[in-house]
Amino acid sequence: MMSPAKILYYLRNYRKLQFALALKHPKWFSDEQFLRIVFRGCMGTELNLDHPKTFSEKLQWLKLYDRNPEYTKMVDKYEAKKYVAGIIGEEYIIPTLAVYNSTSEIDLEALPDKFVLKCTHDSGSVAICKDKKTFQKREAFAILEKGLSKNYFWQNREWPYKNVKPRIIAETYMEDIETQELRDYKFFCFDGKVKALFIAEDRQGDEETKFDFFDADFHHLDIRNGHPNADTPPAKPHSFEKMKEMAEKLSQGIPHLRVDFYEANGKIYFGELTFSHWSGFTPFEPEEWDLKFGEWLHLPSKKKI
16 A cells, blocks of 8 residues: 555656556556656656657657557567568578477476577566576576566557567577677668667676667767666677668568667577667667657658557
């Protein structure tokens, strides 16, 4: 139960009450109401849907008015592999070891010593096993079961996730010998053209994840967004031009798509497709980059919800 002091605080701060309620009870609000409230709470400004200019604003607009049914399979971590393989080839796909409808179906004995388990319908429900002898099964299954119990759409109103079937996939564990990790190369594509990317590293260690942004020619950009830069910017991946080429191929005909790849031991592997980076709720530093990314994003004709 909420304390009297907290009730008084929220009565004096109505907008903060709205924000708290939207996060805790998202189904109470329409899609537009939810996006306006959460945008204001996260970004500190009102959401302009009539004349959006920034990247963050335009992502909210796309959530409401760009609802292509094709997007559903593109964000499904199982179906996306088949979709992407059909465009760039099976050789760039991380092998799927098994598909499950629940944790009760997972047979650990049938899996190799190293593997990855992840939910197909959300972001973040992942369990990594580097050694079955030390694998924390109870904790891993708890993460997956929590993921399966939720429809990720309601968290940020990202429409492509609304109708994805909740499942679990087991994948081959990947690691690059040179970097001792699996760096993520995330390409921002606009109408089929790469304009920028960032590299995510230190994602599995004890240190905070690092994000470093680059332009399409791999010049380092002065951007912070969600995580700090690395002390030393990561080197250009060996397969940079090939990754860029495939990102543009996968994003043809789409106003905005983030295409993610890994590079491991000299080979490229597809990661995922994302329509709403950080769901458009994480500020850019400096702020001017939010506007710059927004200039690259040309909105399609508005379609009725």
